[in-house]
Amino acid sequence: MTLVVVGASGEVAQAAAGLPGDVVLVRMPGAPRLKGASVREFAVDYQHGPSFRDFVDGVLRRIAPVAVLSLTELGLEPAAAAARRLGAVGVAPEAVRDTRDKVRMRRALERTAPQLNPPFAAGDDERGLVERVFGDGCAVVAKPAGGTGSHGVRLLREMAELGEELRCPGVVLERYVEGREFSVEALSSGGRHRIMGVAEKRVGPGGFVEVAHVMPPPELEAGAEGRVVGAVEELLDAVGLADGPSHTEVKLGGDGRVTVIETHTRPGGDGIPDLVRLTTGVDWRRAALGWALGEEPRRGEPAAKAAASVFLTAPPGRVALVHPAPAPPHVDLAAWEVYVEPGDPVQPLRSSADRLGMALLTSGDGPAACAAAVDGLLARPVVVTEPEP
Numbered sequence: 001m002t003l004v005v006v007g008a009s010g011e012v013a014q015a016a017a018g019l020p021g022d023v024v025l026v027r028m029p030g031a032p033r034l035k036g037a038s039v040r041e042f043a044v045d046y047q048h049g050p051s052f053r054d055f056v057d058g059v060l061r062r063i064a065p066v067a068v069l070s071l072t073e074l075g076l077e078p079a080a081a082a083a084r085r086l087g088a089v090g091v092a093p094e095a096v097r098d099t100r101d102k103v104r105m106r107r108a109l110e111r112t113a114p115q116l117n118p119p120f121a122a123g124d125d126e127r128g129l130v131e132r133v134f135g136d137g138c139a140v141v142a143k144p145a146g147g148t149g150s151h152g153v154r155l156l157r158e159m160a161e162l163g164e165e166l167r168c169p170g171v172v173l174e175r176y177v178e179g180r181e182f183s184v185e186a187l188s189s190g191g192r193h194r195i196m197g198v199a200e201k202r203v204g205p206g207g208f209v210e211v212a213h214v215m216p217p218p219e220l221e222a223g224a225e226g227r228v229v230g231a232v233e234e235l236l237d238a239v240g241l242a243d244g245p246s247h248t249e250v251k252l253g254g255d256g257r258v259t260v261i262e263t264h265t266r267p268g269g270d271g272i273p274d275l276v277r278l279t280t281g282v283d284w285r286r287a288a289l290g291w292a293l294g295e296e297p298r299r300g301e302p303a304a305k306a307a308a309s310v311f312l313t314a315p316p317g318r319v320a321l322v323h324p325a326p327a328p329p330h331v332d333l334a335a336w337e338v339y340v341e342p343g344d345p346v347q348p349l350r351s352s353a354d355r356l357g358m359a360l361l362t363s364g365d366g367p368a369a370c371a372a373a374v375d376g377l378l379a380r381p382v383v384v385t386e387p388e389p
Contacts, residue, residue: 001020001021001022001066001293002021002022002023002024002063002064002065002066003016003019003021003022003023003024003065003066003067003068003069003289003292003293004023004024004025004026004060004063004065004067004068004069004079004082004088005023005024005025005026005069005070005071005079005289006026006046006068006069006070006072006075006078006079006082007026007027007028007046007070007071007072007074007075007078007079008025008026008027008034008070008071008072009071009072010034011273011285012071012072012285012289013025013034013039014285015283015285015286015288015289016039016286016289017039018286019286019289019290019293019295020293020295021066021293022039022040023039023040024039024040024041024042024060024063024065025039025040025041025042026041026042026044026046026055026075027041027042027043027044028043028044028045028046028047029043029044029045030043031043042055042059046075046078046079047074047078052078052082053085056082056085056086057085060082060086061086064086065086065088066088066089066292066293067083067088067089067090067292067293068080068082068083068086068088068089068090069083069090069091069244069288069289069292070266071245071266071267071285071288071289072266073100073148073264073266076091076096076100076264076265076266077093077096077097077100079091080092080093080095080096080265081093089243089292090244090292091241091243091244091265092240092241092242092243094240095239095240095241095242095244095265096265098239098240099239099241099246099262099263099264099265100146100264100265101145101146102143102145102146102147102172102262103120103122103145103169103172104145105239105260105262105263106120106172106174108238108239108240109235109238109260111238112234112237112238113231113234113235113237113238115257116231116234116235116258116259116260117259117260118174118175118176118177118259119132119133119135119174119175120132120133120172120173120174120175121133121172121173122145122169122171122172122173123142123166123167123168123169123170123171123172123173124167124168124169126167129159129162129173130159132175133173133174133175134158134159134162136175137158138175138176139155139156139157139175139176140155140156140157140173140174140175140176141153141154141155141156141173141174141175141176141208142154142155142156142162142166142171142172142173143171143172143174144170144171144172145169145170145171145172146170148264151350151351151352151353152351153208153351154166155176155206155207155208156173177251177253177259178251178253178254179251179252179253179254179257179259180200180217180251180252181200181201181203181249181250181251181252181261182198182199182200182201182217182220182228182249182250182251182252183198183199183201183213183247183248183249183250183268183272184197184198184228184229184232184247184248184249184250185197185198185199185245185246185247185267185268185272185273185276185284186232186233186236186245186246186248187244187245187246187287187288187291187297188236188241188242188243188244188245188246189242189243189291190242190243191237191242193232193233193236193246194297195229195232196276196280196282196284196287196297197215197216197272197275197276197279197280197284198215198216198217198220198225198228198229199213199214199215199216199217199268199272199275200213200214200215200217200218200220200371201213201249202214202374202378204313204349205349206349206350209349209350209351209352209354209355210270210311210352211310211311211313211355211378212308212309212310212311212374212378213268213270213271213272213275213308213309214306214307214308214367214370214371214374215272215275215276215279215306215307215308215367216279216306216367217367218306218367218368218370218371219368224252224256227252227256227258228250228252228258230258231250231258231260232246232248232250232260232263235248235260235263236248236263239263241265243291243292244265244288244291244292245265245266245267245284245287245288245291246263246264246265246266247263247264247266247267247268247269247272248260248262248263248264249261249262249263266288267284267285267288269352270309270311270352271309271358271360272284272309273285273288274307274309274360275307275308275309277303278302278303278304278307278334278362279302279303279304279305279306279307280299280302281299281300281301281302281303282297282298282299282300283297283298283300286298303362304332304362304363304364305363305364305365305366305367306362306363306365306366306367306369306370306371307334307360307361307362307363307370308360308361308370308371308373308374309358309359309360309361310358310359310360310361310374310377310378311355311356311357311358311359312338312355312356312357312358312359312382312383313349313354313355313356313383314346314356314381314382314383314384314385315346315385316346316347316348316385316388317345317346317385317386317387317388318343318344318345318346318385318386318387318388319340319341319342319343319344319345319346319383319384319385320342320384320385320386321342321383321384322338322340322341322342322382322383322384323380323381323382323383323384325359326377326380326382328361328373328376328377329373330363330365330369330372330373331361331362331363331365331369331370331373332361332362332363333359333360333361334360334361334362335358335359335360336357336358336359336360337357337358337359338356338357338382338383339355339356339357340356340357340383345388346383346385356382356383357382357383359377361373361374361377
């Protein structure tokens with residue numbers, strides 16, 4: 001029984017190695033070799049069709065894998081196509097396309113659950129932009145239809161700000177929605193969706209780049225959580241994700257309405273799989289692979305009542321000082337990493353790549369204590385910058 005994993009990181013490779021059977025990793029040429037990996041590994045450019053198809057037909061077909069999966073964004077479509085081509089278990093290619101392309105996702109929701117959509121239009125839909133998106137003079141979010149990590153996301157206050165570079169089918173424009181933002185991890189099997197964890201998201205200046213995730217969410221009462229989960233289940237049905245993992249982001253408005261932001265056929269990033277493991281005892285990366293081999297998620301003893309991932313930011317300039325790790329009250333600092341040192345340049349916070357470090361917090365007192373520690377850490381200038389000359 002062989003599992004092929006396309007585009008595996010070190011954490012994903014470690015999770016795969018613990019599964020029954022053989023594991024084959026397919027990684028991009030030049031990717032650093034994984035330390036301690038006791039699995040077969042091939043260097044193949046899986047992002048460009050012809051060479052990868054030749055590899056699938058010439059190498060993977062002889063291996064005859066039971067399943068072909070990916071938990072990395074750029075590996076999702078190649079893995080789904082390879083599984084279909086080989087007759088192996090995998091995520092449906094149609095579901096991957098309808099989740100990676102935000103315009104397709106919106107149209108799928110429009111057919112079956114339109115109440116979960118904000119007013120939206122593709123960048124080349126002039127009539128839709130005028131009548132639906134900008135019609136009431138509200139703020140509008142413009143983003144690449146296939147983007148991730150908040151890259152290229154912009155907030156437009158009026159249609160006059162809509163430049164020609166945004167008037168194309170590769171851009172989606174959506175009415176900006178106020179509310180608290182949550183992410184939901186789910187594992188689907190035979191069209192049934194099992195919720196693995198719910199986190200509340202905090203964003204930095206500008207309102208789009210994630211700076212913290214708290215699991216479980218503080219002060220989310222059962223009725224509201226039920227609406228959030230129900231919306232995610234409707235979305236997954238709309239895009240046809242019957243089997244496999246998903247990470248979905250939604251907003252809960254003050255009026256109780258849930259609006260879908262986006263979804264992916266993989267676990268969330270930003271340390272969210274670690275939050276699931278710490279608060280539920282489930283190894284989310286292993287579960288996101290093991291379903292294809294018939295393995296049920298294994299639930300161990302949770303390590304904490306609440307956990308959070310927090311990201312360090314600073315004003316643009318050059319790093320002048322980096323403070324040591326703090327000791328927030330009522331939480332434990334499970335991990336601490338700063339990516340910069342004095343003298344390094346700091347860019348404006350436009351995407352996830354502009355963040356400067358990460359901390360992982362756990363709390364035995366519950367989500368309220370964890371959220372308070374997150375607020376304190378976000379307010380504390382760990383990285384101090386000075387303006388460029």
